[in-house]
Amino acid sequence: LVMGCFGHSRFRESILGGASRTVLSETTLPGDGITPGFGRGDVLNGLGYFEYASEPTGTGSTLEIFAAGQTGNEDMALLIDGQIVATYDAISSGGDTFVFETATTLSASQVQVAFTNDVYDPANGVDYNLIVDAIAIDGTRFETEDGTVYSTGTWRFEDGITSGFGRGDILHGLGSFSYGEDPDAPPPTDLFVA
Numbered sequence: 001l002v003m004g005c006f007g008h009s010r011f012r013e014s015i016l017g018g019a020s021r022t023v024l025s026e027t028t029l030p031g032d033g034i035t036p037g038f039g040r041g042d043v044l045n046g047l048g049y050f051e052y053a054s055e056p057t058g059t060g061s062t063l064e065i066f067a068a069g070q071t072g073n074e075d076m077a078l079l080i081d082g083q084i085v086a087t088y089d090a091i092s093s094g095g096d097t098f099v100f101e102t103a104t105t106l107s108a109s110q111v112q113v114a115f116t117n118d119v120y121d122p123a124n125g126v127d128y129n130l131i132v133d134a135i136a137i138d139g140t141r142f143e144t145e146d147g148t149v150y151s152t153g154t155w156r157f158e159d160g161i162t163s164g165f166g167r168g169d170i171l172h173g174l175g176s177f178s179y180g181e182d183p184d185a186p187p188p189t190d191l192f193v194a
Contacts, residue, residue: 061106064136065113068095070129070170073119079112079176087116091130108142108180111135115153115171130171135179142179144169150178 067076069091078086078100086100115130132144142149147166153175154167161173171177 059103059105061102061104061138063100063102063106063111065098065100066095066133066135067091067098067113068131068133069093070127070131073117074115074128074130075117076130076132077114077116079114080106081110082112084114095131095133106137108135108137108148109178111137111179112176114176115174118153118172118174120173132169132171132177134169144177144179148180152176152178 063078065076065078067088070093072090072093074091075087075089076091077084077088078098080102086098088098113132113135115128117128119126119128121127134141134143136142145166145168150163150165151167151171152163153161153171153173154164155161155170155172156167161175163175169177
């Protein structure tokens with residue numbers, strides 16, 4: 001097996017095929033010593049192994065969520081096609097970027113970001129709120145306050161917490177943002193319910 005990837009250049013692999021790009025090994029490279037990684041060569045310079053993997057398909061998507069908690073205690077969930085695929089606890093009040101990789105290509109209309117642990121105790125000055133500035137899919141940014149984003153947990157002075165499009169980028173109560181929806185179509189039906 002090791003001989004199969006010995007001495008094959010990337011050019012030769014691209015024409016004739018090969019495995020060294022998808023082989024996890026522990027080899028020595030100048031500047032970083034013996035370190036595990038993919039495509040690090042075809043010689044083991046110490047105790048270690050080659051692990052063969054399937055070819056990357058390149059058909060997935062990278063989803064980024066740009067979010068902050070008002071207190072730093074807020075939790076959120078990422079839903080794709082109505083299913084929770086990731087949860088995030090204690091979202092920093094300073095904001096952070098949360099990255100999720102999918103195996104298939106993703107569109108904005110498949111994505112929901114949900115606020116999962118609302119606390120409102122005005123007598124003790126406690127009010128959890130989740131701020132979701134935007135999401136990005138493969139580098140394309142979708143602003144949460146856009147008119148194509150449906151919210152089920154945003155409070156406004158004039159009407160309280162009411163579901164609707166383009167209501168802002170803060171979830172004040174348990175609910176979610178659904179991206180890339182058609183404001184002229186009926187509201188989404190697979191909404192997050194706490």
